[in-house]
Amino acid sequence: MTTTAELRATAARTLTRLEGLVPAPVARALVAGGAVLTIASAWLSWTWTDRFPGDLTVSGYPGGLQWLTVAAGLLLLLQALAAYQVPGLRALAPTGHTGPLRGLALTALATTWFTLIAITVELNGLVNLTTGGVVAGLAVLPALFGSLALPGDRHPAAETGPLNPWQERLLVTGLTALGLAVFTYAIDTEYGELFVGFLITTGCAAGTWVKSGLFERVSRIAARNRAFGTAAGFVAAALFPLTQTNDHNANVGVNILIFATVALGLNIVVGLTGLLDLGYVAFLGVGAYTAALVSGSPFSPFHHQIPFWAAALVGAGASMVFGILIGAPTLRLRGDYLAIVTIGFGEIFHIAAKNLDGTSGPKITNGPNGIPQIPDINLFGLDLGNSWQLGSITIGRFANYFYLMLVVILIVIAVFSRAGNSRIGRAWIAIREDETAAEAMGINGYRAKLTAFALGATLAGLAGTVSAHVTYNVVPDPYVFAGSAPPNSAFLLAAVVLGGMGTVSGPLLGAALLYLIPDKLVFMDKYQLLAFGVALILLMRFRPEGLIANRRRQAEFHQADLPAQGGSPDTSSLSKAGA
Template identity: 80%
Template sequence: MTTSPAAAAVRRTTTAALARLEGSTPAPVARALIAAGAVLAIASAFLSWTWTARFPGDLTVTGYPGGLQWLTVATAVLLLLQVLAAYELPGLGSLAPRGHTVPLRWLALAAFATTWFTLIAISVELNGLVNLTTGGWIAGIAVLPALYGALALPGDRRPAAAPTAPAPAWQERLWVTLITALGLVLFTYGIDTSYGELFEGYLIAIAFSAAAYLKSGLFERLAALLQRQRPFALTAAFVAAALFPLTQNNDHDANVGVNILIFATVALGLNIVVGLTGLLDLGYVAFLGVGAYTAALVSGSPYSPFHNAEVPFWAAALIGAAVSLVFGVLIGAPTLRLRGDYLAIVTIGFGEIFHITVQNLDGTSGPKITNGPNGIPAIPDISVFGLNLGTAHQLGSITIGRFANYFFLMLIVTLIVIAVFSRAGNSRIGRAWIAIREDETAAEAMGINGFRTKLTAFALGAALAGLAGTVSAHVTYSVVPDPYVFAGSTPPNSAFLLAAVVLGGMGTVSGPLLGASLLYLIPEKLSFLQNYQLLAFGVALILLMRFRPEGIIANRRRQREFHQDEAELPTQGTEVDSVKLNLNQAGA
């Protein structure tokens, strides 16, 4: 196949520009610029950046960092460690299995973006750059040579590092413990941020740093480590999650944690339908509503018509999951013979029917069961083995409040849902789901009963959502129809649940958990997004589909499908050679 003159010209121009940039500065000089900029940026954080404490975080103190200055320190330290790793220093050489140039560039961008975000925020909040003091100007200037040195650094010319032999089991478990502790610290820091500017800077630092270590190949090694130590890693993750409420000084953050777990659990149930089976369900939040309303009706609320038939929580949970499962079968039986867009339209219709029905069961338009728009309030707290989750308890000197109690309960429910998802996904029925997702016609030709298999996925996903709904009803004290719509102002709703699955990574366990955490926490911390949530997440989905269509945490099968061309590229050589090969393939 011939190459067009225009494509050949673009290829020559791009290759020449990359060669000029990479060859403009010798590697030792570029690394020296990066190291000097990082050290100077760290030092600047110990000076005041503004003269007034009106900017959140009090950046007027000299002697130690505060507020957003800590983010500059963190990104500059990571950049400095990456520079030292380029010299193969003991213990640091493994930071970049694929080479050091690309992660250095991303970390330099992290330091630059974080620092200048702070300086611009100070200028906007206090009306002008004149409000910056010496420390702020030093920080802003220090990251510039670091960024220039990273961009001018020649590409890596050595082969990518071969996979290392597994370390002794005790060392790997120690690393897993450290990684889990770091994850707990990062999550706790993010949820503890007390003002919007700090959370925005935190997101910037996390995003650029994660991109750096993703490009470096470090995440792949960590994933392999966690896979080898899977039982220990799961135990460590559970312990870290259980420790989270003990790190909080107020009940609000524990409340955020409970709602994240509820949102994540429901998203994980949706992942069975969408991620494993490939069915586009746009009314899934209705099953959460079925579970919540069922629990509200049988848990002893004085506003329930069945308040005299109060049942213990374990029974209410089983009833809620069972009723949701029945609704899943009733809705799925007549609709799952449809495919694609037609199925999506029908599921939207089911969600709207549920929302309208619970509004009309108010005693006027229909029987008085759900109290219509007023919902069912005054749902009593759960009592488990005589322990009332609605009251605070003491654990030594630590006070465990109401939402911390519900966090522990929801953590157990999440573990149950994860176990069901994992066992089902790895079973015979799970392989049948994946076969239907890939090609339903081919799966049926191989003897798989497509309708029955899809109905099983639909019913199981509905039951898991109903189980989470039974806890949600008690956490919020009341159940009203407003949240159970396709798209609303607050999660969970069907649009946000689907976005959590797609953003996090379809077909994985940790993907929906991460996606749900981000989609709940970001609007919670950034109040200005309250009226623009769908716009913001629409933009996020577009960017993700462009740059990482398999999701943040990728299923290995789907990752290979989306990056077949990249898998064929050579694993060694310069970045210029890789660009040349891409351009040659594009123009061929």
């Protein structure tokens, strides 16, 4: 059987044979010319029938998936111009030009050929491709050949000059605006094929820039302007509802923020403390049911309504109490044993919510029917269920809840950041690295873990109080370990691992992806979980530290790539936390 090492060796030998087949100037010209041909091919019709979504039958302007080919071609062309040392573009290749050119050429190939394959499969045959489709498939090949024929970079590209503070802030502002545009495009995609093409284009391009060192350089600039970048990010998020006229998309945005808030709470337990909690979604359910019971629903057995701020405090407090009650007897366990116990807690909550229907037990949760007709939040005299005008723009119900969740997630991020950088945060990290060593340094491991468990449960309960009002009802079905769509414990854990454990922005990105993907890939029906599983396997193979990696975890996963260094392991977290 061929091993991974043998496959890598074979690929390396093949690439070595291709390098230098043509002179470097010719290879760069092939890349630039292929990029131009790829862009131009999108102005041709790729199929003769409009049965394929996006209407690719028109010559003269791109449509649907062809716009993604244009975007990939433009990125490749910019990188090719950077290879020609065009002023202003040198920063696109911090570690040299060959790697980024190859990556973006593969991006253009993958984007274009995905569209052609989708046309062939969905319309049953190559006969559905027009001459323009064939030209599009061939146009990218010169660029790919030219990038592979370029000699490998023997040294990094020349370092660009430092930016002054205002230039750095302008760059952060531009990248934030770009992020808003990309997210808006993703959420506005009208059909599954377009969303899959978007994932292919952005995923391949992002992977290329990570390998090229561009992300690392941008990360350093963002770190120097952390406060400004955070403010710009929240301004961009606040502008998102103003770009939406579709209530469904606005609702997706609200639920992404709810999902992200819960994922950040789980990140305290899993990412910082290293506790594998597989029943965490139950705390979201506790907060949601608590808010439903005290918010004036006619189906609530209490028949009382309290202000939302009080309901939020009660819901968060109830989740914290449950977190302490569950954590107190179980957090003396470690590893797999703790995971099994938390799964049991999640299942107990789900079953109890179904049985508290007045027949199998006291009438509290209304059983499988849940608690419907939960009224909209009235916050300081403002009914969030009503629409209001901002000039010519209508701010609807979901936009109101979006802004409320922005405030909630700002609070959660502040709590996460302050806790993570505090003495207790260093204790959590020390426990995650080695609990026995942490306790030997004077850290009370049980108390630190219980604090993490309670704090994570509190944040999930806070998000649950808003979730109950957004959905108008609370039923027990979503609060399980695994299901076909979020929120459930498996998806929450996947959001933390996918985005990057121990970071703030990682779970936000992971939650956005894992909520958008099931919503947009409805056409895949029963194969959604299969595709999701394959994607996770590939991610764990090629980027186990997550999409946005914590520096410490990135170093742990890539120790083989670091230069050999002597000395003992870093024990700064242990000594600072135990001090």
